[in-house]
Amino acid sequence: MPARGAAHPMNLKTIIPRPLDPSSCTECVALFRAALTRAYFSRAHARRLGWRGVRPCGGPHSAWTLRVAGSNHVFGLRFDGEQIHNQKIHGCFSLYIFPQHAEDPLWERLPLEALRRGLSPQYAETVRDFARHETWAAPFGIGWLHMEAALDGSFFRVALEAMARWRVRALDGICTNNGQWVIPPGGKECDVPQYRLGLHLMGPLVQTYTEQLEQTPYIRVRHTSRQATAYTKEGSCADPELTEHCLLLTADFGADAAASAIFLADDAYAAPGATIPVQRKIAHLPKYSEDTTQDMPVLHILTGFLGSGKTTFLRAWLDYLNGRERYTGVIQNEFGQVALDATLLGTETCVEALDDGCVCCSLSDSLRSGIERLKAAMPTETLILETTGLANPQNILPDLRDLSDIINVGLVITVVDCGQVFRAPEDFATQGVLHDQVAGADVLLLNKTDIVPDNALLQAEACLKAINPRALLLRAQRGNVPYAALDAFFDEHSNSHLPSRRPCLEHMSVQTHATHSTKNYSSFALTQLPPLTRRGISALLTRAGNGLCRVKGIVHLTDGANGIARDAAAVVQYAGGQLQFEPAPKNNPDGDYLIFIGRDITPFTLG
Template sequence: RKRIRAAQGIPLPGSAEWLVPPGGLEEDLPALDIGRDWFDVLAAAVTLCGGETPDLFRRETRPATEERRDERGQWRGVATPGVNDVSEWLGWGGMVPPAEGNAVLELRSAALRPEALPPEAASAPCWRVHSTAQEDAAPTFDADTRPSLFVLCGFLGSGKTTLLNAIIERQRARERCVGVIQNEIGATGVDERLVGDAAPVLAMDEGCVCCTISGNLRAGVRELMARANPEVLILETTGLANPMNLRIELEGLRELARLAAVVTVLDSLHGEALLAESELGREQVRGADVVVLSKCNLASPGQRLGLQAAAKALNPAARLCESGAEALPPELLPLFDAAGASQGPLRRMPGAHVSHADEGFSAVRLFLPRPVPRADLLLLARTCPGSPFRVKGILNTLEDGPILLQGVGDECTVEPFAGAAGEAAGEAPAFIVCIGRELDRQALLAHWANAGAVEEPPAAG
């Protein structure tokens, strides 16, 4: 240990108490243990690169002094029983270290057996990495080539795809390939078109990955890995997916990918109402390793604090972070940037877990074969019968050409749509998807008939 003793002590300013009593230790640092951690990593790297374990271990000891500060504030070294400098040598390829003191222990080649080493030295990883001499040698530093798998959950319109695009942009800047599996409850997907060519995307539409198309995820991961060999995989679930129902699916992916984390996005504007009304929304929070409160720049301080408290009450163990104008919270950077260790399968929770069908959620898709005035589209989206929770689509306007329309509750926005990768703007059939509880398909069809909506896509050509 590195020790500094204050002979006169160190008083606590403005108090009769002592910060360090006279003759007490001002510093007592476990220098050997701290240095050993660094030394073990360096030695393991040499073994890993050289492909062989050390053939020399040598430990030397020398008397050392304890530093003391006298009453004049001057330093002096005082020989103290039990205080020593300890040096350790490891050698590869027959190297011979210089003698600097009294060798307490020196082992070479055949005599260099783990049981002959001091316990703290025998446990170092340099003795096991790339060791083929023993069949039971532990592969401590074996490379795990499986991609990290992140599951991105969150209720309808919470901002999952916005966060996804920010993650992809960050990883592309670091020259890391991200593969995306996007699942949407509607038969025609919108979200995969929003990623464009930023990352290889596999769309899994026609149902929810945790129930109606359960069993397809493994095949999807295999396809995406064969196509792009990504370092990071992100499964963006439908807004109605319950991560608690994904446990069996994810456990079946162990040989293909390692589960890094389940990230749930929670809308700060509507989150409190969602958690109060929907067991599905609550399950999305309970099943998360990380909960991201989105749109915090638009929420009031009361909304943010209330949602934080509600999320913590449901899942005290989850990491909580906020996003606003910047979609990717700084706290998430280490999680996605590092090839972190697997979190393992989703935590087991007793009892049955709710699905979107249990709460009456469904999706209705309609096609709009002709361009419509932009103002008419906005009015139709905001006045849908049955008050769908989510309205989204890619539509053609008379004024602006193709647009992306997205609505959550009473909010509705449009923006120009340039087309997905390999698809010219306006090339695919224009469509609208409404998602909500107990939706009346015929009522929605009659409502959107004012814009020429039909149930089947128009014939090509």
């Protein structure tokens, strides 16, 4: 970061390579747009600055929806206009915040009107176009962004103006038609931490200007107070009990930034009671400093018995995350010599395959180097470790503490094949890897709900709840769940309150570190396979013996299958007693092979 008072004078030409034109009345828009465009010359670079997506809105106003690191919400920014004062252009933008999923706790704090709009099926569509609907967007407003630029290009300011808490009380209360209180008399209709929410956007914005202007800004925070507004049946009035604290954070760039008067002080902030300017370090802005723990990626652990549907869920979840520009790195650890799962994930995701054992038994060192390679390849905010079907999450968590300098540990998500719970609930109830995977989970995905009747589903749920009542339990088909619920669950629990962090579990894991060799699980691979029929494949499964749990691989299938032509490459999946085929990906670097995994299985070769 350039030092304060850098040798060369600041010039806005590093952002717009021409003199400012006060007659355009949209120079602040140009200063915002140009900075964002430059940041986005490289998407990876924009991510490092904290941007997670910017989209211009339609309509007569210049407006954008934006997403930034560290916030699950969508911000709306709408240009309101600009004026000239003391040889400086002063522009104002209205700032909005839109929650993204139904479980977001912010809904509870926003006005009832916002919640009503959020319930509409057109909500997401209208958010994308919020600037056309000023009245619609009003309940989501959280303050203003101001910009000030000297006409000679020697000074630039960006400022956030918002209330510490926007609280509005309903003095007479609000009740439904049948007389039930929605808000009791004197209760708060909204309580929005506007300033704290707005800071998430200020972080990347100030960092972007800092980099492009090659100047460290002078940061000040001032505040003023006034009586809050309340309302009664008759209309709005001053709240006799609540005081609002309005905060103004300014980041000033330029030679005389420290001495510069605050233009906004001309009105509210010059009022008696405003505090003396406080100088703050820029690192106090969220996401500014690169090496805080907040900037470390969150690593979620994905467990589940062999063939329960981990990779299927992972593929669907990655589609969801990538579609929201939440780039995710994946570390896959397979039991068996060939990494089919990495091949199935395709090319869009960065994947590190750790395929020489099970991570819970032997691989904590290579996990560190895998994470570091992923972090170097792409500034990811989320990492997912897909463990082998035999991994015990209770063994992994303590080891992950050694990685606390490079990752924050996220959720333990366990995928469970509900057919397996239905067939043998006792396997889950008694001590063993199936039990520990369920007991150690924060989220339980009861997958393959399509293969059991409804009453079996209820039984399976009861079985899992008895083992782990605190986990979030979601039903899934082909890994499809409301993915936003995972974010909401993680956001709600600070790390230490997650079910998987219960001290008794960790204690137990230290005492009994389960390994697979003790349970006689092993694997072998058949490679360079000749073309096979479905019946030929079934015969190979039988040869492996009764202990066979899982087979996967890619073969040249001569007689075709559902959705697969004759004489074509097919992915073979055998799990939970079901043999399934799917079209093989074009890229198959390992040739034709089958991996067999099970208990006391007998390896054989094709002679």
